[in-house]
Amino acid sequence: MISAIFTPEFERLWRTRSILVWCEKCAWRTFRTTQEKKARARQRTPAQERHASHDDGSKTHSKNIAAVLPDLKVAFLTHTGDTTEQEENANGEGGLMKILRPSVMAAREWFKERDPEEWRRIRKQALERDGYTCVYCALSCRRFMQVNHIGAEDDHRLENLETVCPACHSVMHLGINTLQGVITLFECKPALTNMAEIVCATRSMVNKGYDWDEIEVHTYGQFRRTAGRIYEKADSLAIANQLVSSIQAPDFRAYLPEGLAVVFHEEGTWNNFLERTWKWQCITGSRYRKEPRS
Numbered sequence: 001m002i003s004a005i006f007t008p009e010f011e012r013l014w015r016t017r018s019i020l021v022w023c024e025k026c027a028w029r030t031f032r033t034t035q036e037k038k039a040r041a042r043q044r045t046p047a048q049e050r051h052a053s054h055d056d057g058s059k060t061h062s063k064n065i066a067a068v069l070p071d072l073k074v075a076f077l078t079h080t081g082d083t084t085e086q087e088e089n090a091n092g093e094g095g096l097m098k099i100l101r102p103s104v105m106a107a108r109e110w111f112k113e114r115d116p117e118e119w120r121r122i123r124k125q126a127l128e129r130d131g132y133t134c135v136y137c138a139l140s141c142r143r144f145m146q147v148n149h150i151g152a153e154d155d156h157r158l159e160n161l162e163t164v165c166p167a168c169h170s171v172m173h174l175g176i177n178t179l180q181g182v183i184t185l186f187e188c189k190p191a192l193t194n195m196a197e198i199v200c201a202t203r204s205m206v207n208k209g210y211d212w213d214e215i216e217v218h219t220y221g222q223f224r225r226t227a228g229r230i231y232e233k234a235d236s237l238a239i240a241n242q243l244v245s246s247i248q249a250p251d252f253r254a255y256l257p258e259g260l261a262v263v264f265h266e267e268g269t270w271n272n273f274l275e276r277t278w279k280w281q282c283i284t285g286s287r288y289r290k291e292p293r294s
């Protein structure tokens with residue numbers, strides 16, 4: 001008997017518990033829960049003091065984001081991965097990109113607390129080491145890139161961290177993204193084993209201004225196997241729940257079996273940024289570090 005973990009109640013928790021706060025002016029950012037917010041209100045860090053000193057109370061300014069958008073979803077949670085596989089990261093000269101596989105993370109790793117100051121510092125080191133380049137799809141961009149934990153969520157050593165773009169990161173967290181209707185599953189051609197191909201194809205279509213109905217049709221056209229099943233949200237979610245329930249310690253993740261692939265659906269804006277800006281990174285200065293696999 002499999003008990004569902006990715007449920008509407010979980011989605012509510014996800015939406016209300018975690019907030020990414022981000023300042024446009026000084027790049028100050030923090031990841032906090034409502035409980036943390038109360039505790040830290042009385043105890044500012046030096047970065048927060050600097051940030052507060054130029055806070056003019058504008059609506060886009062971080063101080064007010066939580067009030068303006070109480071259900072803002074978190075933009076970069078960091079997570080766990082499987083350390084036993086894959087090749088070199090994008091950092092190595094001519095190194096192979098890592099294979100992107102749809103996965104879910106063990107529930108015991110969710111919501112681990114961390115020191116925001118320390119995390120900001122280490123996170124930046126990881127981004128700089130990787131040249132702000134996603135280790136899966138090779139997209140390079142100074143903004144909106146995220147940092148993923150390869151293994152334990154509370155192991156912040158650099159060797160446990162990797163730079164990822166928001167799109168690839170969402171594939172690594174199938175459960176929450178399926179729950180939110182951002183990703184569903186379909187039966188793909190056997191040759192498709194690296195979801196970075198889907199990410200790159202989707203990004204290209206977003207960049208060209210295709211609407212989301214067209215993107216979905218083209219994705220199936222290019223990657224679906226003959227008469228392959230297209231899963232609705234509920235069935236995709238059932239698979240994600242089954243996967244997350246199957247994880248046994250010491251594993252951190254479970255992976256979608258080969259033969260199944262992800263299709264992206266419209267997610268919409270975040271923090272007033274258009275989806276094509278923050279998630280698909282169709283912005284000035286973004287580029288592939290090397291040619292993505294086609």
Ligand SMILES: [Zn+2]
Pocket residue numbers: 134135136137138139164165166167168169199
């Ligand atoms: Zn990527």
